[in-house]
Amino acid sequence: MVKDSTGSTMDDALALGLSGCASGSVVAAAFQDASRGRVPGRTWLSPPGESLLATVVLRAPELDFPLHEIPLRAGVAVAHAVEAETGLAVRIKWPNDIMVGARKLCGLLCELHGPIALVGFGINCNQASFPREIAGTACSLLQATGNRFAPLDLLSPVRDELRRWFSAADWLAPLRSRLYRRGETVRVDIPGTARTIEGRVEDIDGSGALLVRTEEGSIERIVQGEIRPDP
Secondary structure, three states: OEEOOEOOHHHHHHHHHHOOOOOOOEEEEOOEOOOOOOOOOOOOOOOOOOEEEEEEEEEHHHOOOOHHHHHHHHHHHHHHHHHHHHOOOOEEEOOOEEEEOOEEEEEEEEEEEOOEEEEEEEEEOOOOOOOOOOOOOEOOHHHHHOOOOOHHHHHHHHHHHHHHHOOOOOOHHHHHHOEOOEOOEEEEEOOOOOOEEEEEEEEEOOOOOEEEEOOOOOEEEEOOOEEOOOO
């Protein structure tokens, strides 16, 4: 389903899922005015027609891996699709933001509603500039490559890669090889607490948790968190 405009492809996809659609069904839109991000209170800003804005509906009982792997596998899938279609070398900012250099190209939002899993993504395609408050942290394919892209042309490659990596056994290796700021010092905010962990990004463990080595030399295993833009 492709719309010119909507409130949120996540909301539309949930309604589609509740209506009994097949796993793998997609809602895409040229513009949305009630989007939401992975961090509460954060929205995804995109002028009409300049981004690929879409959500894929999955049936959670049909997935043969732990559900906490959904956003991690989705990040790997989108990274592969972007690289294949654009020639860019991208990194994955744990858990699943897609980065070009130090700037965010794509954000993902994954939600679970009973048996319905939603994988939403927004890929910046043709923005020549961004609002001042995010100009230093966001980028588009146009800015990164000098070329314009038809957003909907990226939809099938992303769906194909999602299908591939949601059935792949070795999904951790491509995540580790693209791990943003590996070996560098970061600060990670832990949701629901006032705690911030600071240390060097070491690795991803076998379940997808981020491993950070603190100044004291201990390893912090982080299951949920937000890496701050600055170290």
